[in-house]
Amino acid sequence: MQIGAGGLPSGPRCRSSRAGGFSTNPRGTTMARKGSLEAERQAIAKERQALEAREAKLRTNERAASVELMHKSVLGKAPFERVEAFFAALGKLGLDEAEKRLRAS
Structure with missing residues (x-):
């Protein structure tokens, strides 16, 4: 030695x-050490799953907030037929063009 x-x-x-x-x-x-590398891979996979779950929860919360905003806006107070027609027109124009025209008015 x-x-x-x-x-x-x-x-x-x-x-x-x-x-x-x-x-x-x-x-x-x-x-x-083979075991320490595998443990690190498993820890990363667990963190990735937790992050994906957080992102899914965030998307759900964003959708709920969007619905709440719509209910509070003039669209939430308008008759269904007008809201339906509005969204059909919005779909034809596209969101970017509709925003551009609304800013110009």
Whole structure:
């Protein structure tokens, strides 16, 4: 056994763990621990699922807020036939063109 920098044993027979989940094999090459990589993949997958659930909840809340805004607006007080015709016209114009024309008026 050889003594390396810092007074710690070193050499090809030393199998001590190193920082970051890496270890030294008998030939002295560094390789990652398979288990720690798989655990990291699983943790990332769990975080991704949680984020997707948060995004889905946000979309649901945005839709609910849109419906609430519509109910409070003049559209919520208008007869159904007029609201239906308004949305049909909006669909033909497209949202960008409708916004442009409303700003111009």
